[in-house]
Structures are given as structure tokens and as C-alpha cells.
Amino acid sequence: MAKITVHKKEPFLRIAKRDSMPLWQSILIRVISVVLALVVCGVVIYLLIKVNPLEVYKSMVEGAFGAFKEDYKFFNRRTWITIRDTMMLLCIAVGLAPAFKMRFWNIGAEGQILVGGIATAACMIYLKDLPPALLFICMIVSSLVAGALWSLLPAVFKAKWNTNETLFTLMMNYVAIQLTSFFVAMWENPFGSNTVGIINPNGHEGWFPPIFGQDYLMNVIVVMTITVGMFIYLKYSKQGYEIAVVGDSENTARYAGINVKKVIIRTMLISGAICGLSGFVAVSGASHTISTSTAGGKGFTAIIVAWLAKFNTFTMILISLLLVFLDKGAIEIASKYDLNDYVASMITGIILFFILGSEFFVNYRMIFRKKNKEVQ
Amino acid sequence: MHNNIAVQLENITKTFGKKVIANKDVTLDIRKGEILSLLGENGSGKTTLMNMLAGIYYPDSGHIYVDNGKDELEEVSICSPKDAYALGIGMIHQHFKLVDVFTATENVALGLDKSIAFNKKQIAADIKAICDKYGFKVDPDKKVYNMSVSEKQTLEIVKALYRGANILILDEPTAVLTPQETDMLFEVMRNMKADGKSIIIITHKLNEVLEISDRVSILRKGEYIDTIQTSEASVSILTEMMVGQKVTLHIDRKDPENTKERLVVNNLSCVNKYGVTALDNVSFTAYGGEILGVAGISGSGQKELLEAIAGLQDTVDGSSIEYVIPDTEERSQLIGKTALQIKDMGVALSFVPEDRLGMGLVGSMGMSDNMMLRSYRKGFFFTERKGPKELANKVKDNLEVVTPSITTPVRKLSGGNVQKVLVGREIEAAPSVLMTAYAVRGLDVNTSYTIYNLLNDQKEKGVAVIYVGEDLDVLLALCDRILVLCDGKLNGIVDARTTTKEEIGLLMTHLREEEQENG
Structure with missing residues (x-):
């Protein structure tokens, strides 16, 4: 029988899932991706502004950790601000971790931060005459409750009627922003400025107290406590175990007699509460004011942090630091070389693209035509 | 030379990851105007092989030749379902690929060229022509979510034909059909064959193979075994080729001793989440020290039965499941208790779903x-x-x-x-009632025996074992009594030692007359 070959062509590229990969290899891939990102950024920078990329990278480091002068001290003002922002991002990411581990896509951290912030600001304004310890307890409790309540609604709807939590939590963000505008108008100070201004600028009531003379050491203590606590909660507690089971397979959870609805609501309350507490850290520990930009997109950035860290709260520390460093560095080079913010965003974007892209190569392998050569 | 081959597969190999070899060196041909059965046990690689023809997967190695319309076989590479359609190959998957909120016409129009896709009248007329030609019944304006499973399947076939498929692949088409619907399907398959189309039917049901196909190709554990003329085949020959040797199960079955009432089920009815009655007035008693088999076509209420006992499925008022507590011989009503309470009382359920993980393991x-x-x-x-x-x-x-x-x-x-x-x-x-569903699903013979032995050990310990299975040979060799479900009704409980495969097969497919009158 006649068999003819006319236009036999194998697909140029096929993609197959990897079984598994040794740890060193996956780390290597990620390191390579960062190096590649820096090279690409360097090329882009050079093409745009004809400056030695190494100089640019140096300014990025300086942007995050202070200028390298002769009497350089690591713990300078800039470093502390980087630490402060890292802690803020970390706190939100830690708050998202339980929800995401349960495969509940809480993208409403923005809103939960804002309501937590409003609650904190309200305590600072109306209860400033209380003894400091009592005032702090009020701020903490009210911000936790506010965040939890904000997440309760989507959680209940998800548990009872299986509504889409992504849309629901997202829409709650906009409600929270409007609510914040309302309170900003109410607490306006000075009149006509359309801002709340620094709350309690003289007595510093409700401000995080400096420890060893450092304004932001308290932030580190608070957030690290939550980070360690969440790690233990997720890894060693019964509730953490239930979260993992529900996240992997609701059917299995049902078969094991786990009350899935209860777990969804409980976990989401915890997630929202910690995001609310981030609002407390933001208002009481950093800006000492409240505005619609108090969350400033960190609720979304934290999603990247939580995912890249695979919900391991300790890995989140590193990733938060990396993202904040990129942000600070990008702002610095934008101002130093007289570029606008978009260049900064571009650089951050390129680096994130490579880091996220590396996950693909960790999970999949590519098979090219004919040669069948695997590309790592 | 006249070429009567429509598609030829040559040395096809496909692996998943490093360990799983789904197909190994398979060589197979499909002739024009024939119905070819592709026979094999679960997991023997039938669907994977056909998915490579349909452009879902791409083979790791091997060649595919398709007739090019000039009586020549031409080597092709099929990289996507679109390529497959261009070659006249259409596959009807087990899980239908239809858009629920669209009508039949709109579903056919999906993915067509823009020039025709919006001419719904024309498409509807074409659909009607196809239906008339082969004897299908499709209402072009009916929305898919209003269709029965059989109607959806028909629509899938029409869709493939509309796109010019000459080679149709049907993946276990009868698994979801009633006997009457199966007959209708076979009727149109014969019509299509008469029209010169080649049809491949993937199945593991021997009676269907014998009824419908011209030739049978057998796969076993991913490897091609042989192709024989259906006229020369018989159930025993096919079984032997399918499983490797004649099924002689040597399960060491002891007579039940000291049987005690353990679970007394009365008038158990359930409505599933689609509002369909899944279990209808089922009453039986399970004894400690025996293995009670549950047989039935898939989806006859097996899952609901086990889940109702385990406290995972709501029951209709009037249902009763009484559990006899082993130590005190006291009767305790399970309905109204939570899954956790029932589990703690000693009722264990292991349900092996299709994906093997979804229920019970993380x-x-x-x-x-x-x-x-x-x-x-x-x-x-x-x-x-x-x-x-x-x-x-x-x-x-x-x-x-x-x-x-x-x-x-x-x-x-x-x-x-x-x-x-x-x-x-x-x-x-250490349960006192052990329910297992599809415990040996897709397992090799040796591992299956390990599981049978475990279940027998439990029986000897006085546990009431309820075994839901697919393979009748196993049910006959392992169980003491077999409960047969048909369409959610209890259609009979037979003694596994004296009954025959035919009797159970009949009970699975045909409601007994008195049942029909009552129901």
C-alpha cells in the first residue's frame, strides 16, 4: 500500500509537567531568573538613559538602605523605612495566607486594611484620653473586629450559597474606599484640607512607642509575632490542618466529617482580622493618619508575596523584603536620573515578570522538535 | 491498488511523566466503513490512544497515517482538535464539550468559519439534513441545559458530522445511556457505517462489542494485543485477550460464621442535588461476618446509598438506617447523626472515586x-x-x-x-461496618488480591463489609450476598454462591416486573 509523507511536522515545542525537581535545581532556576531580570533591566536602562547599569543598581540599593557615605551605618533612616514597609506588606501577606491556603481567593485585603485603619483612627481620635495600655487594647481589638466583619460577608455567602469570593471580596474593597472617604470628610483637620492630617501630633496618643529610640522597632515586633504565630497555626494546629484539607479537596474534608462551611467562615474571619490588624499597624505604627490610599495597593501586592512564598510565612519575609527593596530602589533611580515613575514601575515589572516566570520552568519542562532535548 | 484503510497508527508510544506508560508501541488500523471496537480494561490506554487521533495529546513517538481522499495514506501530525477535524476525525468524549446555555444550533456553530457561523437558519437546516440522513433526533432550538444525556450525546455526534468527520471516535458512549437509548445509538451507528463512515467505539462491555462491531482491537496495559473479526469472537475469547488469561479468581471465601445483624436499612430514599430521586425505598440488612456486594450500572444509587449510611447524604422522611452497636446489641438510628458521630460509632467508608484522591485522601x-x-x-x-x-x-x-x-x-x-x-x-x-466502593478500581491483579484478602480478614473478624464493585466476576467470587441496584431501586438480593453473571446482569439492567408495577 502506498504510504506517502507530505507535510509531516511535529509541533515546534511541547510542554509537559515535571514529576519533581531537586531543591537545589529549583533554587538555581530562581536565582538565574533574578540574574536574567537584572541583565534585561540593565539593557533597558542603558538604552533609555545611557547610564552604566551598575551605577543604577547601586542607586537602587542606596534607595533602600541609605547612601554609601564614609560614615555609613546600616540602620539609618532609609533602612528603617524599608523595614517598616516590609513589615506592613508581610503582615498583609500573612493575613492572606490562611485564606489562600484554603483556596479562598481573598483579594479584599485592601478593604480589610482600610476598615481596620478606620477603626484604629477612630480609637485614636475619640479615646485618646484613655491610659495608653487600654487605648492600645481598644485599637487592636477594634481593628481585628473590623477586618473580620469585612470578610464575614463574603465568607458567609461563599459557605451558604457558593458565591464567587473573588468578585465579592473585590467589590467590598470599593465599599471600604467609599467608607474611608466618608470618615476622612468627617475627621477633616484642618478644615478644608480634605485630609485627616496627623492624628494627635502633640501627645502622640495611640502612636507606636519608640523602642531603644527606634520608631519602627515596635512594628517589627508586632508583625514578627503574627508571622511566627501564623506559621505555627498553619503547620501544627488542628485548625491549620483542616484548612489544608479543605483547600486540597472539599470532598475529602466532607468525608472526614469536617464541617466545610464552618472552616471557610472561621478561616476567612482570621484572614480578615489580620488584614484589619495591618490597618492598625499602618495607621498607628507608620502614617498616623488615615486616607483612601492607606492600603495603597499593598493588599494586591501581598497576594504575590503569599503565592511566591507558597504560603510559608517565613519565606514571605524574604519576598516582602525583595518587593519593597525593588520599589524603593525604583523610586530612587527615577528621582536621581530625573525619570518619571513609569520607568520605576517598568523595572519592577521586568523583575517580577522573570521571578513569576521562573515558576513555569520549575513546574514544567519543554520538549523541542526532533532533538527531544530537554531544556531545564 | 485500492486502499480500504482510513487511518493507520504505527508504533505509537505515549508516556506521562517518567513512570506512566499509557501506550506502548501500538500499531492499529481502521478501515473505511467499519465499526471497530477498542476493547480493554480500565486504564488500558484506550482513551489516551484515541485522544492522540483527536489532537488532544501528541504522541511521544510513532506515526499516524490518514487517507487523503485519493486512496493514499499520508503521514500526518495532529497537533490540535482543529487539525483532527481538518483530516475528518471527530471524537465524542465521555464528558461532553458543549456550552450549556447555548442551543443545539449555536453549539454546532461554535468554532466554525465566520462566514457561516452566524447563519443560524442555514446551520439548523443542515443539522436537520444530517438528522434525516442517519436517523438522529435533535431539536436545533433546544438549549443544552434542557437536554437529557442522550440528547447531548446525539448533538455531539451531529456536531462532529457537521464538521465533516468521516472517522468518528466514541468514548464509552453507552456508559451513560439506558438500554433503549443504547439501541437507538447503535441504530444510527449502523446507518453511518452504511454511509461509509468509520467508527471507533471505546468500550469495556463485551456484549456491546459483539453486537455492534465488525472487528475488535484489544489493548491491555497500554499495549496492543490483537485485532479479531467479531464474527469469530466470543465473550470468553475476548475476556481472555483483555485480561491476559481466563478469569479464574481464586479468592479464598469462607462461609460466614456467627452472622449478626449490624445494619438494618428500611425504606431508604434520597434525592440528589439535581432533584432526581437517586434512591427509592431501599430496604436490606447487612450482617457482621459477611461481605455484602452491591452491583449496578454506574450511577444507579451506589454512591448515595453509602453516603446516606455514612451521614453524608440527606435522606427523605420515613427512611431508617439502624445500626446495631456491637457490644450492647442496642439499635441506634443513624439518620440525624453527623458524619463524625457515625464514624466514631464504628462505621467506616472508603470510596475510591475516578481520580482516586478526591474522596478520603489529601x-x-x-x-x-x-x-x-x-x-x-x-x-x-x-x-x-x-x-x-x-x-x-x-x-x-x-x-x-x-x-x-x-x-x-x-x-x-x-x-x-x-x-x-x-x-x-x-x-x-477497626470498624464494625466497613464500606468500600470501587476499592480495586484500576488496580493490577496482585494488588487487587491484597485488597480482597484484607476484606476477607475483616469479614472473619465479624465486620459487616459492604463492597460496591464494577466487576461482576469479583462480586461473584468475593461476596456472600449481592444486592443489585437498578435505577435507584433495590432490584433483588441474590446468593453469590448460586447466582450467575447473567442473572445479575439482568437485574442490573431490567427492573423486575413487580417492581415496575409498584414503582
Whole structure:
């Protein structure tokens, strides 16, 4: 029988899932991706502004950790601000971790931060005459409750009627922003400025107290406590175990007699509460004011942090630091070389693209035509 | 030379990951105007092989030749379903690929060229022409969500024909059909064959193979065994080719001793989540010290029955499930109790779903953490890890589970080992009622025997074992009594030692007359 070959062509590229990969290899891939990102950024920078990329990278480091002068001290003002922002991002990411581990896509951290912030600001304004310890307890409790309540609604709807939590939590963000505008108008100070201004600028009531003379050491203590606590909660507690089971397979959870609805609501309350507490850290520990930009997109950035860290709260520390460093560095080079913010965003974007892209190569392998050569 | 071959597969190999070989060196041809059965057990690689023809997968190695319309075979590469359609190959998958909110016409129009896609009148007329030609019944304006399973399947076939498919692949088409619908399907298949189309039907039902096909190709564990003329085939020849040797099951079945009432089910009815009556007035008694088999076509209410007993399925008022507590011989009503309470009373359920993991195991966790699923509630706030770890090691040793370590995610284990972990855990909980569903699904013979022996051990210990299975040979050889479900109704309980396969087969497919009158 006649068999003819006319236009036999194998697909140029096929993609197959990897079984598994040794740890060193996956780390290597990620390191390579960062190096590649820096090279690409360097090329882009050079093409745009004809400056030695190494100089640019140096300014990025300086942007995050202070200028390298002769009497350089690591713990300078800039470093502390980087630490402060890292802690803020970390706190939100830690708050998202339980929800995401349960495969509940809480993208409403923005809103939960804002309501937590409003609650904190309200305590600072109306209860400033209380003894400091009592005032702090009020701020903490009210911000936790506010965040939890904000997440309760989507959680209940998800548990009872299986509504889409992504849309629901997202829409709650906009409600929270409007609510914040309302309170900003109410607490306006000075009149006509359309801002709340620094709350309690003289007595510093409700401000995080400096420890060893450092304004932001308290932030580190608070957030690290939550980070360690969440790690233990997720890894060693019964509730953490239930979260993992529900996240992997609701059917299995049902078969094991786990009350899935209860777990969804409980976990989401915890997630929202910690995001609310981030609002407390933001208002009481950093800006000492409240505005619609108090969350400033960190609720979304934290999603990247939580995912890249695979919900391991300790890995989140590193990733938060990396993202904040990129942000600070990008702002610095934008101002130093007289570029606008978009260049900064571009650089951050390129680096994130490579880091996220590396996950693909960790999970999949590519098979090219004919040669069948695997590309790592 | 006249070429009567429509498609030829040559030395096709496909692997998933490094371990799973789905197809190995398969060479097969499909002639023009014939119905070819592709026969094999679950997991023998039938669907994978056909998916490569349909452009879902791409073979790792091997060649595919398709007739080019000039009586020549031409080597082709099929990279996507679109390529497959261009070559006249259409596949009807087990899970239909239809858009629920669209009408039949709109579903056919999907993916067509823009020039025709919006001319719904024309498409509807074409659909009607196809229907008339082959004897289909399709209402072009009916929305898919209003269609029965059979109607959806018909629509899928029409869709493939509309796109000019000359080679049709049907993946287990009868699994979801009633006998009448099956007859209708076979009728149109014969019409299509008469029109010169080639049809491949994937199945593991021997009677259908004999009824409909011209030739049968057999796959076993991913390898091609042989192709024979259906006229020369018989059930025993095909079975032998399918499973390797004549099925002689040597399951060591002891006579039940000291049987005691353990579970008394009365008038049990359930409505499933689609509002359909899934179980209709089922009454039976399960005894400790015996294995009660449950037979039925898939979806006859087996799942609902087990889940109702386990407290996972709501029951209709008037249903009663009484559990006789072993120590006190006291009767306790299970309906109204939570799944957890029932589990704690000693009723264990291991249900092996199609994906093997979804019910009962957590894929991303290791054996040890999976053992914890039963015991994690012990202790205060923190999980207790030592017990589950010991249990995992015990199960691993006793059942010879092959795993690098008890912390390796069970998702990475092979199917058989996953099932050992699941069944092993339930047995270790020392239940007094052990329900297993599809415990040997997709397992090789040796592993299956391990599981049968485990179940027999439990029976000897006085446990009431309820075994839901697919394979009638196994049910006959393993169980003491067999309960047959048909369309949610209890259609008879037979003695496994005296009954025949034919009797059970009949009970599975035809409601007894008195049942029909009552129902």
C-alpha cells in the first residue's frame, strides 16, 4: 500500500509537567531568573538613559538602605523605612495566607486594611484620653473586629450559597474606599484640607512607642509575632490542618466529617482580622493618619508575596523584603536620573515578570522538535 | 491498488511523566466503513490512544497515517482538535464539550468559519439534513441545559458530522445511556457505517462489542494485543485477550460464621442535588461476618446509598438506617447523626472515586498526614503527630505500599498504592461496618488480591463489609450476598454462591416486573 509523507511536522515545542525537581535545581532556576531580570533591566536602562547599569543598581540599593557615605551605618533612616514597609506588606501577606491556603481567593485585603485603619483612627481620635495600655487594647481589638466583619460577608455567602469570593471580596474593597472617604470628610483637620492630617501630633496618643529610640522597632515586633504565630497555626494546629484539607479537596474534608462551611467562615474571619490588624499597624505604627490610599495597593501586592512564598510565612519575609527593596530602589533611580515613575514601575515589572516566570520552568519542562532535548 | 484503510497508527508510544506508560508501541488500523471496537480494561490506554487521533495529546513517538481522499495514506501530525477535524476525525468524549446555555444550533456553530457561523437558519437546516440522513433526533432550538444525556450525546455526534468527520471516535458512549437509548445509538451507528463512515467505539462491555462491531482491537496495559473479526469472537475469547488469561479468581471465601445483624436499612430514599430521586425505598440488612456486594450500572444509587449510611447524604422522611452497636446489641438510628458521630460509632467508608484522591485522601499530603485525617481531633489545639506516623508505617509495611517515604505526597504514588493507603486507613480504624466502593478500581491483579484478602480478614473478624464493585466476576467470587441496584431501586438480593453473571446482569439492567408495577 502506498504510504506517502507530505507535510509531516511535529509541533515546534511541547510542554509537559515535571514529576519533581531537586531543591537545589529549583533554587538555581530562581536565582538565574533574578540574574536574567537584572541583565534585561540593565539593557533597558542603558538604552533609555545611557547610564552604566551598575551605577543604577547601586542607586537602587542606596534607595533602600541609605547612601554609601564614609560614615555609613546600616540602620539609618532609609533602612528603617524599608523595614517598616516590609513589615506592613508581610503582615498583609500573612493575613492572606490562611485564606489562600484554603483556596479562598481573598483579594479584599485592601478593604480589610482600610476598615481596620478606620477603626484604629477612630480609637485614636475619640479615646485618646484613655491610659495608653487600654487605648492600645481598644485599637487592636477594634481593628481585628473590623477586618473580620469585612470578610464575614463574603465568607458567609461563599459557605451558604457558593458565591464567587473573588468578585465579592473585590467589590467590598470599593465599599471600604467609599467608607474611608466618608470618615476622612468627617475627621477633616484642618478644615478644608480634605485630609485627616496627623492624628494627635502633640501627645502622640495611640502612636507606636519608640523602642531603644527606634520608631519602627515596635512594628517589627508586632508583625514578627503574627508571622511566627501564623506559621505555627498553619503547620501544627488542628485548625491549620483542616484548612489544608479543605483547600486540597472539599470532598475529602466532607468525608472526614469536617464541617466545610464552618472552616471557610472561621478561616476567612482570621484572614480578615489580620488584614484589619495591618490597618492598625499602618495607621498607628507608620502614617498616623488615615486616607483612601492607606492600603495603597499593598493588599494586591501581598497576594504575590503569599503565592511566591507558597504560603510559608517565613519565606514571605524574604519576598516582602525583595518587593519593597525593588520599589524603593525604583523610586530612587527615577528621582536621581530625573525619570518619571513609569520607568520605576517598568523595572519592577521586568523583575517580577522573570521571578513569576521562573515558576513555569520549575513546574514544567519543554520538549523541542526532533532533538527531544530537554531544556531545564 | 485500492486502499480500504482510513487511518493507520504505527508504533505509537505515549508516556506521562517518567513512570506512566499509557501506550506502548501500538500499531492499529481502521478501515473505511467499519465499526471497530477498542476493547480493554480500565486504564488500558484506550482513551489516551484515541485522544492522540483527536489532537488532544501528541504522541511521544510513532506515526499516524490518514487517507487523503485519493486512496493514499499520508503521514500526518495532529497537533490540535482543529487539525483532527481538518483530516475528518471527530471524537465524542465521555464528558461532553458543549456550552450549556447555548442551543443545539449555536453549539454546532461554535468554532466554525465566520462566514457561516452566524447563519443560524442555514446551520439548523443542515443539522436537520444530517438528522434525516442517519436517523438522529435533535431539536436545533433546544438549549443544552434542557437536554437529557442522550440528547447531548446525539448533538455531539451531529456536531462532529457537521464538521465533516468521516472517522468518528466514541468514548464509552453507552456508559451513560439506558438500554433503549443504547439501541437507538447503535441504530444510527449502523446507518453511518452504511454511509461509509468509520467508527471507533471505546468500550469495556463485551456484549456491546459483539453486537455492534465488525472487528475488535484489544489493548491491555497500554499495549496492543490483537485485532479479531467479531464474527469469530466470543465473550470468553475476548475476556481472555483483555485480561491476559481466563478469569479464574481464586479468592479464598469462607462461609460466614456467627452472622449478626449490624445494619438494618428500611425504606431508604434520597434525592440528589439535581432533584432526581437517586434512591427509592431501599430496604436490606447487612450482617457482621459477611461481605455484602452491591452491583449496578454506574450511577444507579451506589454512591448515595453509602453516603446516606455514612451521614453524608440527606435522606427523605420515613427512611431508617439502624445500626446495631456491637457490644450492647442496642439499635441506634443513624439518620440525624453527623458524619463524625457515625464514624466514631464504628462505621467506616472508603470510596475510591475516578481520580482516586478526591474522596478520603489529601493529595498534597504524605501518608502520615493522611492518616491524621481520622485522628487529628484528639488533643488540645495542636495536632498529635506520633500516632498517625506509626499508623502510616504500619499500613506501609502491612500492605506493602511503595513510597519513598511516609511524607511523600500521596498524589505522587501510583494508583494502587493510593488505594492501599485509603483502604488501609479505614481498616486500621477497626470498624464494625466497613464500606468500600470501587476499592480495586484500576488496580493490577496482585494488588487487587491484597485488597480482597484484607476484606476477607475483616469479614472473619465479624465486620459487616459492604463492597460496591464494577466487576461482576469479583462480586461473584468475593461476596456472600449481592444486592443489585437498578435505577435507584433495590432490584433483588441474590446468593453469590448460586447466582450467575447473567442473572445479575439482568437485574442490573431490567427492573423486575413487580417492581415496575409498584414503582
